[in-house]
Amino acid sequence: xxxxxxxxxxxxxxxxxxxxxxxxxxxxxxxxxxxxxxxxxxxxxxxxxxxxxxxxxxxxxxxxxxxxxxxxxxxxxxxxxxxxxxxxxxxxxxxxxxxxxxxxxxxxxxxxxxxxxxxxxxxxxxxxxxxxxxxxxxxxxxxxxxxxxxxxxxxxxxxxxxxxxxxxxxxxxxxxxxxxxxxxxxxxxxxxxxxxxxxxxxxxxxxxxxxxxxxxxxxxxxxxxxxxxxxxxxxxxxxxxxxxxxxxxxxxxxxxx
Amino acid sequence: xxxxxxxxxxxxxxxxxxxxxxxxxxxxxxxxxxxxxxxxxxxxxxxxxxxxxxxxxxxxxxxxxxxxxxxxxxxxxxxxxxxxxxxxxxxxxxxxxxxxxxxxxxxxxxxxxxxxxxxxxxxxxxxxxxxxxxxxxxxxxxxxxxxxxxxxxxxxxxxxxxxxxxxxxxxxxxxxxxxxxxxxxxxxxxxxxxxxxxxxxxxxxxxxxxxxxxxxxxxxxxxxxxxxxxxxxxxxxxxxxxxxxxxxxxxxxxxxxxxxxxxxxxxxxxxxxxxxxxxxxxxxxxxxxxxxxxxx
Numbered sequence: 001x002x003x004x005x006x007x008x009x010x011x012x013x014x015x016x017x018x019x020x021x022x023x024x025x026x027x028x029x030x031x032x033x034x035x036x037x038x039x040x041x042x043x044x045x046x047x048x049x050x051x052x053x054x055x056x057x058x059x060x061x062x063x064x065x066x067x068x069x070x071x072x073x074x075x076x077x078x079x080x081x082x083x084x085x086x087x088x089x090x091x092x093x094x095x096x097x098x099x100x101x102x103x104x105x106x107x108x109x110x111x112x113x114x115x116x117x118x119x120x121x122x123x124x125x126x127x128x129x130x131x132x133x134x135x136x137x138x139x140x141x142x143x144x145x146x147x148x149x150x151x152x153x154x155x156x157x158x159x160x161x162x163x164x165x166x167x168x169x170x171x172x173x174x175x176x177x178x179x180x181x182x183x184x185x186x187x188x189x190x191x192x193x194x195x196x197x198x199x200x201x202x203x204x205x206x207x208x209x210x211x212x213x214x215x216x217x218x219x220x221x222x223x224x225x226x227x228x229x230x231x232x233x234x235x236x237x238x239x240x241x242x243x244x245x246x247x248x249x250x251x252x253x254x255x256x257x
Numbered sequence: 258x259x260x261x262x263x264x265x266x267x268x269x270x271x272x273x274x275x276x277x278x279x280x281x282x283x284x285x286x287x288x289x290x291x292x293x294x295x296x297x298x299x300x301x302x303x304x305x306x307x308x309x310x311x312x313x314x315x316x317x318x319x320x321x322x323x324x325x326x327x328x329x330x331x332x333x334x335x336x337x338x339x340x341x342x343x344x345x346x347x348x349x350x351x352x353x354x355x356x357x358x359x360x361x362x363x364x365x366x367x368x369x370x371x372x373x374x375x376x377x378x379x380x381x382x383x384x385x386x387x388x389x390x391x392x393x394x395x396x397x398x399x400x401x402x403x404x405x406x407x408x409x410x411x412x413x414x415x416x417x418x419x420x421x422x423x424x425x426x427x428x429x430x431x432x433x434x435x436x437x438x439x440x441x442x443x444x445x446x447x448x449x450x451x452x453x454x455x456x457x458x459x460x461x462x463x464x465x466x467x468x469x470x471x472x473x474x475x476x477x478x479x480x481x482x483x484x485x486x487x488x489x490x491x492x493x494x495x496x497x498x499x500x501x502x503x504x505x506x507x508x509x510x511x512x513x514x515x516x517x518x519x520x521x522x523x524x525x526x527x528x529x530x531x532x533x534x535x536x537x538x539x540x541x542x543x544x545x546x547x548x549x550x551x552x553x
Contacts, residue, residue, distance in 0.1 A: 003329060003330050018455075025467075028467070052470060052471070053470050054468075054470045054471050054472050054473075055472070056473065057467075057468075057472070060467035060468065061467050062463065062465070062466065062467050062549055062550075063463075063464045063465035064449075064453055064455065064461050064462065064463060064464055065461070065462050065464040066455050066458050066459045066460065066461050067459045067460045067462070068458060068459035068460075069459065073459075074458070074459075075464060076453075076455060078453060080467075080549065089386075089387070089388075091330075092330040092331065093330075093331050093332070093333065093385070094327060094330075094331055095323075095324035095325075095326075095327050095331045095333040095334035095337065096320065096323035096324050096326060096327060096334075097323070097326055097327050098323075114320065114323055115316070115317065115320075116315050116316065116317045116318070116320045116321055116323060116324060117315050117316015117317050118314070118315050118316075118324075118333065119314070119316075119477065120331075120333055120382070122473075122474075122477065123258075123386055123388065123389070123477075123478075123544070124385075124386055124387075124388060125388065125546070126387070126388045126447070126452075126545045126546060127546065127549075128474045128478070128546035128549060131472065131473040131474065132316060132473055132477075133316075134473070136316070137315075137316025137317050138316055138317065139316075194454040195454070196451075196452060196453070196454055197447055197451050197452055197545070198451070199445070199446050199447060199451060200387055200388070200447070200545075201387070208454055210454065210455070210458070211458075
């Protein structure tokens with residue numbers, strides 16, 4: 001049944017650090033790679049080498065510019081995938097029971113054998129986390145790499161979602177957000193982790209860490225280039241051989257002053 | 258939202274079909290034999306034809322039967338169950354009317370209620386979506402579907418008196434839906450600021466999309482083609498669906514033939530008008546996911 005579980009034992013999810021993300025899209029590529037070769041139907045591309053290529057992705061990185069009232073605009077890279085909501089509207093709208101939220105870890109999954117590809121779950125998702133695969137005709141979404149995180153055939157350090165494992169900046173964190181003592185929960189508490197579109201009432205499990213304030217130079221110093229004092233010439237009058245050569249060359253016709 | 262032809266055809270035709278079944282179930286008109294057969298043929302052709310059209314946009318139509326299972330949580334599943342129940346119940350009632358010259362009033366009333374219930378469940382599929390503020394209007398969205406279905410049903414059933422009242426009601430609901438719908442997105446409070454959570458820091462704008470090409474989300478949710486004609490299409494849709502059919506009914510004509518011809522014209526105009534407003538229903542609807550792409 002596509003009723004949501006009242007509670008889940010754990011709330012596995014991601015914490016994404018908007019301060020650290022450099023917008024390299026490595027998570028997008030590793031996600032597509034892993035999920036094309038493993039769980040469920042492959043993530044297909046249409047017209048991949050033609051004039052109008054498009055394809056199915058479970059994770060995409062947007063970039064936003066934020067212009068504060070005063071000061072410079074800030075560019076913020078913004079990875080977005082399924083937030084594995086506690087009150088997931090995509091699950092309850094499913095007419096076949098293909099969409100479900102797991103009681104044991106809160107992961108939202110699609111049983112592709114039951115999916116009729118009606119698209120209503122994608123309509124109900126405010127985050128654009130679900131994409132209908134045009135080749136397979138079934139709905140695809142982030143599985144939190146359910147085939148990695150419990151996979152004992154993989155070395156232990158690889159038992160986390162492909163996007164987290166690959167992130168070169170360490171901007172993505174994986175863990176149990178239902179356990180207040182977990183690393184991710186402490187990170188969220190320390191950095192003021194936030195929900196996307198809280199007004200939608202979806203109660204996302206994934207949290208986003210807002211960018212931290214940038215370093216500002218002390219207001220009392222007028223000097224902006226803090227390195228300049230260290231790079232200033234230490235001796236103006238040169239002595240020794242180079243000093244003699246300098247003076248000798250100056251004396252030749254055409255030499256300066 | 259992308260106005261998929263299959264969904265427009267489905268909601269328009271099956272709305273009319275179930276509207277007609279509602280009136281037939283209540284014995285309006287109380288027909289038997291061959292005349293009843295023709296009435297039920299039209300009603301079933303519209304209702305079933307619409308339902309079949311709706312399966313065309315599925316990725317796996319062969320699994321559509323699985324959609325009857327989740328009636329506890331899903332409006333789409335409830336719609337499927339309700340539609341089949343309505344068609345079966347009205348089938349029993351129609352058998353009595355066509356072959357046995359008898360009207361089983363209770364069965365007819367139940368069938369009428371289920372027919373109207375089907376239209377209601379269809380409307381709730383859209384009205385439940387918080388992600389599309391223009392649709393997420395209860396009771397306005399269900400009222401729109403129900404009044405249009407009833408008005409069309411009355412027209413098809415030849416119930417002129419009811420048709421005039423219901424057309425007027427549907428027209429008023431349509432105007433209210435447009436008026437309220439135009440403000441729904443702003444009232445929902447969702448913006449790029451809440452979508453990114455960055456609103457408190459300053460003015461957020463989409464700087465770079467995640468990809469150079471298009472994708473499923475943009476094709477499905479950020480459909481903007483033809484929105485610039487929205488006002489003109491509203492006038493055309495309103496005229497065809499409401500005003501002109503009313504005029505056809507009000508025109509004082511002599512003779513049964515002329516009356517029938519005008520009624521037929523009213524039906525054709527009404528269907529074209531409802532299809533036009535249904536196209537707008539989808540094309541004008543803005544999904545909040547468009548915000549992430551800096552689109553509406």
